[in-house]
Amino acid sequence: MSLTRELIMLILIFAEYMEILFYKYQGTGNDFVMIDNRLQEFDKNNTKLVAKLCDRRFGVGADGLILLENHPELDFKMVYYNADGNESSMCGNGGRCLVAFANFLGIIKNKASFEAVDGLHHAIIENDLVKLQMQDVVSIENNKDYVYLNTGSPHHVQMENNIHDLAIKEVGSKIRYGQPYNEAGTNVNFVKQLSENTFQVRTYERGVEDETLSCGTGVTAVALAMFETGKTKSNLISLETEGGKLQVSFDKQDSIYKNVWLIGPATHVFKGTISW
Protein backbone atom coordinates (compact mmCIF):
# COMPACT_ATOMS: atom_id res chain seq x y z
CA MET A 1 0.00 0.00 0.00
CA SER A 2 1.40 3.41 -0.95
CA LEU A 3 1.78 6.11 1.71
CA THR A 4 -1.05 8.15 0.18
CA ARG A 5 -3.46 5.18 0.25
CA GLU A 6 -2.52 4.45 3.87
CA LEU A 7 -3.20 8.06 4.75
CA ILE A 8 -6.60 7.99 3.03
CA MET A 9 -7.50 4.76 4.88
CA LEU A 10 -6.48 6.32 8.20
CA ILE A 11 -8.57 9.42 7.50
CA LEU A 12 -11.57 7.23 6.60
CA ILE A 13 -11.19 5.15 9.78
CA PHE A 14 -10.82 8.31 11.87
CA ALA A 15 -13.83 9.90 10.16
CA GLU A 16 -15.93 6.83 11.13
CA TYR A 17 -15.23 7.64 14.76
CA MET A 18 -15.53 11.44 14.72
CA GLU A 19 -17.27 12.30 17.94
CA ILE A 20 -19.06 15.42 19.16
CA LEU A 21 -19.16 16.10 22.88
CA PHE A 22 -22.48 17.68 23.73
CA TYR A 23 -24.38 18.83 26.81
CA LYS A 24 -28.13 18.92 27.19
CA TYR A 25 -29.75 21.84 29.04
CA GLN A 26 -33.35 22.90 29.60
CA GLY A 27 -35.03 26.11 30.73
CA THR A 28 -38.66 25.55 31.79
CA GLY A 29 -38.80 22.62 29.38
CA ASN A 30 -37.39 24.47 26.35
CA ASP A 31 -34.48 22.10 25.69
CA PHE A 32 -31.18 22.55 23.89
CA VAL A 33 -28.12 20.66 22.71
CA MET A 34 -25.12 22.73 23.81
CA ILE A 35 -21.71 22.48 22.17
CA ASP A 36 -18.51 24.17 23.28
CA ASN A 37 -17.22 25.39 19.91
CA ARG A 38 -14.36 27.56 21.14
CA LEU A 39 -11.97 25.52 18.97
CA GLN A 40 -14.25 25.98 15.91
CA GLU A 41 -14.50 22.22 15.34
CA PHE A 42 -18.24 22.06 14.70
CA ASP A 43 -19.43 22.01 11.07
CA LYS A 44 -21.55 25.18 11.31
CA ASN A 45 -23.14 25.02 7.86
CA ASN A 46 -24.28 21.42 8.21
CA THR A 47 -28.05 21.96 8.51
CA LYS A 48 -28.73 18.22 8.28
CA LEU A 49 -26.37 17.46 11.18
CA VAL A 50 -27.99 20.10 13.43
CA ALA A 51 -31.48 18.85 12.53
CA LYS A 52 -30.41 15.25 13.20
CA LEU A 53 -28.94 16.13 16.60
CA CYS A 54 -32.21 17.86 17.53
CA ASP A 55 -34.34 14.97 16.24
CA ARG A 56 -36.12 13.25 19.15
CA ARG A 57 -35.94 9.80 17.53
CA PHE A 58 -32.78 9.78 15.42
CA GLY A 59 -30.70 12.17 17.55
CA VAL A 60 -30.33 13.61 21.04
CA GLY A 61 -33.62 15.50 20.82
CA ALA A 62 -34.05 19.24 21.46
CA ASP A 63 -35.93 22.39 20.45
CA GLY A 64 -32.63 23.92 19.31
CA LEU A 65 -28.86 23.67 19.23
CA ILE A 66 -26.50 26.31 20.62
CA LEU A 67 -22.79 26.82 20.02
CA LEU A 68 -20.70 28.62 22.61
CA GLU A 69 -17.86 30.43 20.83
CA ASN A 70 -15.05 32.80 21.73
CA HIS A 71 -15.59 36.55 21.45
CA PRO A 72 -12.70 39.06 21.22
CA GLU A 73 -14.10 41.45 23.88
CA LEU A 74 -17.00 39.74 25.64
CA ASP A 75 -17.22 36.53 27.67
CA PHE A 76 -18.52 34.47 24.73
CA LYS A 77 -20.67 34.41 21.61
CA MET A 78 -23.99 32.57 21.16
CA VAL A 79 -24.86 30.88 17.85
CA TYR A 80 -28.43 29.55 17.84
CA TYR A 81 -30.09 27.02 15.50
CA ASN A 82 -33.73 25.96 15.53
CA ALA A 83 -34.56 22.23 15.59
CA ASP A 84 -35.03 22.34 11.80
CA GLY A 85 -31.25 22.94 11.49
CA ASN A 86 -31.40 26.60 10.44
CA GLU A 87 -29.67 29.42 12.26
CA SER A 88 -32.35 31.70 13.65
CA SER A 89 -33.10 34.82 15.64
CA MET A 90 -32.66 35.19 19.42
CA CYS A 91 -33.63 32.45 21.85
CA GLY A 92 -34.28 33.73 25.38
CA ASN A 93 -34.41 30.41 27.20
CA GLY A 94 -31.42 29.24 25.15
CA GLY A 95 -29.50 32.36 26.16
CA ARG A 96 -30.23 31.65 29.83
CA CYS A 97 -29.12 28.02 29.41
CA LEU A 98 -25.94 29.15 27.65
CA VAL A 99 -25.07 31.39 30.61
CA ALA A 100 -25.47 28.37 32.93
CA PHE A 101 -23.28 26.32 30.53
CA ALA A 102 -20.58 29.05 30.48
CA ASN A 103 -20.62 29.01 34.28
CA PHE A 104 -20.26 25.19 34.25
CA LEU A 105 -17.30 25.47 31.84
CA GLY A 106 -15.65 28.02 34.19
CA ILE A 107 -15.79 30.85 31.60
CA ILE A 108 -17.85 33.10 33.89
CA LYS A 109 -18.77 33.28 37.58
CA ASN A 110 -22.14 34.90 38.28
CA LYS A 111 -22.12 37.65 35.65
CA ALA A 112 -21.83 37.46 31.86
CA SER A 113 -21.77 39.71 28.83
CA PHE A 114 -22.14 38.00 25.48
CA GLU A 115 -23.03 38.59 21.87
CA ALA A 116 -26.02 36.95 20.21
CA VAL A 117 -27.59 37.45 16.79
CA ASP A 118 -29.61 40.43 18.10
CA GLY A 119 -26.68 42.14 19.84
CA LEU A 120 -25.14 42.47 23.29
CA HIS A 121 -26.71 40.73 26.31
CA HIS A 122 -25.91 40.92 30.00
CA ALA A 123 -26.82 38.16 32.43
CA ILE A 124 -26.68 37.42 36.15
CA ILE A 125 -26.87 34.08 37.96
CA GLU A 126 -28.61 34.51 41.33
CA ASN A 127 -30.17 31.94 43.67
CA ASP A 128 -30.34 29.19 41.01
CA LEU A 129 -32.02 31.56 38.56
CA VAL A 130 -30.50 32.97 35.38
CA LYS A 131 -31.55 36.55 34.63
CA LEU A 132 -31.01 37.60 31.04
CA GLN A 133 -31.29 41.17 29.80
CA MET A 134 -33.21 41.36 26.55
CA GLN A 135 -33.05 44.07 23.87
CA ASP A 136 -35.07 47.27 24.28
CA VAL A 137 -38.38 47.11 22.42
CA VAL A 138 -39.22 50.26 20.50
CA SER A 139 -42.16 49.23 18.39
CA ILE A 140 -45.31 47.28 19.30
CA GLU A 141 -48.07 46.70 16.77
CA ASN A 142 -51.38 46.75 18.62
CA ASN A 143 -54.01 45.21 16.33
CA LYS A 144 -57.68 44.48 17.04
CA ASP A 145 -57.25 40.76 17.78
CA TYR A 146 -53.54 40.43 18.37
CA VAL A 147 -50.30 42.20 19.22
CA TYR A 148 -47.13 41.80 17.18
CA LEU A 149 -43.64 42.65 18.42
CA ASN A 150 -40.02 41.58 18.17
CA THR A 151 -38.17 40.73 21.38
CA GLY A 152 -35.13 39.34 19.55
CA SER A 153 -37.47 36.97 17.71
CA PRO A 154 -40.83 37.85 16.13
CA HIS A 155 -43.95 37.14 18.19
CA HIS A 156 -47.70 37.17 17.54
CA VAL A 157 -49.58 37.42 20.86
CA GLN A 158 -53.31 36.72 21.18
CA MET A 159 -55.68 36.20 24.10
CA GLU A 160 -57.29 32.77 24.34
CA ASN A 161 -59.66 31.86 27.17
CA ASN A 162 -59.94 28.24 26.06
CA ILE A 163 -56.15 27.85 26.24
CA HIS A 164 -56.23 24.40 27.89
CA ASP A 165 -58.07 22.69 25.03
CA LEU A 166 -56.64 24.66 22.12
CA ALA A 167 -54.96 22.62 19.34
CA ILE A 168 -51.79 24.76 19.48
CA LYS A 169 -49.97 23.05 16.59
CA GLU A 170 -52.93 23.29 14.22
CA VAL A 171 -54.06 26.83 15.10
CA GLY A 172 -50.49 28.12 15.58
CA SER A 173 -49.23 26.87 12.21
CA LYS A 174 -52.14 28.53 10.39
CA ILE A 175 -51.19 31.89 11.94
CA ARG A 176 -47.43 31.31 11.49
CA TYR A 177 -47.75 30.66 7.74
CA GLY A 178 -50.74 32.95 7.14
CA GLN A 179 -51.11 36.64 6.38
CA PRO A 180 -49.31 38.94 7.18
CA TYR A 181 -46.37 36.69 8.15
CA ASN A 182 -46.18 34.24 5.23
CA GLU A 183 -43.01 32.15 4.74
CA ALA A 184 -40.70 34.22 7.01
CA GLY A 185 -43.25 33.48 9.70
CA THR A 186 -43.53 34.30 13.36
CA ASN A 187 -43.77 32.52 16.68
CA VAL A 188 -47.32 32.42 18.04
CA ASN A 189 -48.29 32.87 21.70
CA PHE A 190 -51.72 32.13 23.16
CA VAL A 191 -52.42 33.88 26.47
CA LYS A 192 -54.90 33.62 29.33
CA GLN A 193 -54.89 36.15 32.18
CA LEU A 194 -54.86 34.41 35.59
CA SER A 195 -54.53 37.47 37.86
CA GLU A 196 -53.48 41.14 37.70
CA ASN A 197 -49.85 40.23 36.91
CA THR A 198 -49.93 36.49 36.07
CA PHE A 199 -50.54 35.04 32.62
CA GLN A 200 -50.67 31.50 31.27
CA VAL A 201 -48.85 31.13 27.94
CA ARG A 202 -48.67 28.39 25.31
CA THR A 203 -46.35 28.93 22.34
CA TYR A 204 -46.11 27.57 18.81
CA GLU A 205 -42.46 27.96 17.78
CA ARG A 206 -41.26 28.71 14.30
CA GLY A 207 -38.40 26.39 13.31
CA VAL A 208 -39.65 23.68 15.66
CA GLU A 209 -43.03 23.91 13.89
CA ASP A 210 -44.83 22.68 16.97
CA GLU A 211 -45.71 23.73 20.49
CA THR A 212 -42.70 23.92 22.83
CA LEU A 213 -43.04 23.77 26.60
CA SER A 214 -41.82 27.35 26.96
CA CYS A 215 -40.36 30.19 24.92
CA GLY A 216 -38.27 32.96 26.52
CA THR A 217 -38.60 35.64 23.84
CA GLY A 218 -42.27 34.57 23.69
CA VAL A 219 -43.07 35.21 27.36
CA THR A 220 -41.10 38.47 27.14
CA ALA A 221 -43.33 39.49 24.22
CA VAL A 222 -46.44 38.48 26.20
CA ALA A 223 -45.39 40.52 29.26
CA LEU A 224 -44.80 43.68 27.19
CA ALA A 225 -47.98 43.13 25.15
CA MET A 226 -50.10 42.73 28.30
CA PHE A 227 -48.71 46.01 29.71
CA GLU A 228 -49.06 47.83 26.39
CA THR A 229 -52.71 46.80 26.01
CA GLY A 230 -53.55 47.76 29.61
CA LYS A 231 -54.27 44.21 30.85
CA THR A 232 -51.82 44.81 33.69
CA LYS A 233 -50.29 47.82 35.40
CA SER A 234 -47.41 45.79 36.82
CA ASN A 235 -43.90 45.90 35.38
CA LEU A 236 -43.02 42.57 36.99
CA ILE A 237 -45.03 39.85 35.27
CA SER A 238 -45.27 36.12 36.08
CA LEU A 239 -45.67 33.79 33.15
CA GLU A 240 -46.89 30.20 33.57
CA THR A 241 -45.77 28.01 30.69
CA GLU A 242 -46.34 24.29 30.14
CA GLY A 243 -42.76 23.69 31.38
CA GLY A 244 -42.65 25.99 34.39
CA LYS A 245 -42.67 29.56 35.65
CA LEU A 246 -40.76 32.55 34.30
CA GLN A 247 -40.74 36.23 35.20
CA VAL A 248 -40.24 39.32 33.09
CA SER A 249 -39.47 42.79 34.47
CA PHE A 250 -39.09 46.04 32.51
CA ASP A 251 -39.34 49.83 32.55
CA LYS A 252 -41.34 51.84 30.03
CA GLN A 253 -39.73 55.20 29.26
CA ASP A 254 -41.11 57.49 26.55
CA SER A 255 -42.91 54.60 24.83
CA ILE A 256 -39.76 52.44 24.78
CA TYR A 257 -39.47 49.25 26.83
CA LYS A 258 -36.04 49.28 28.48
CA ASN A 259 -34.22 47.29 31.12
CA VAL A 260 -36.14 44.16 30.05
CA TRP A 261 -35.12 41.06 32.05
CA LEU A 262 -36.16 37.43 31.52
CA ILE A 263 -35.79 35.44 34.74
CA GLY A 264 -36.00 31.70 35.38
CA PRO A 265 -34.22 28.40 35.99
CA ALA A 266 -31.73 26.84 33.55
CA THR A 267 -30.71 23.27 34.23
CA HIS A 268 -27.99 20.86 33.06
CA VAL A 269 -29.71 17.58 32.13
CA PHE A 270 -26.92 15.29 30.85
CA LYS A 271 -23.84 15.12 28.68
CA GLY A 272 -22.76 12.65 26.04
CA THR A 273 -20.97 12.02 22.78
CA ILE A 274 -22.34 11.42 19.33
CA SER A 275 -20.43 9.62 16.59
CA TRP A 276 -21.07 10.55 13.01
Ligand SMILES: N[C@@H](CCC[C@H](N)C(=O)O)C(=O)O
Ligand atom coordinates in the same frame (compact mmCIF):
# COMPACT_ATOMS: atom_id res chain seq x y z
N1 LIG B 1 -37.28 29.16 22.17
C1 LIG B 1 -36.84 30.46 21.90
C2 LIG B 1 -37.16 31.11 20.60
C3 LIG B 1 -36.30 30.51 19.52
C4 LIG B 1 -36.39 31.20 18.20
C5 LIG B 1 -37.66 30.91 17.50
N2 LIG B 1 -37.94 29.53 17.33
C6 LIG B 1 -37.63 31.63 16.14
O1 LIG B 1 -37.14 31.08 15.14
O2 LIG B 1 -38.07 32.77 16.10
C7 LIG B 1 -36.87 31.36 23.09
O3 LIG B 1 -36.79 30.86 24.23
O4 LIG B 1 -36.89 32.57 22.94
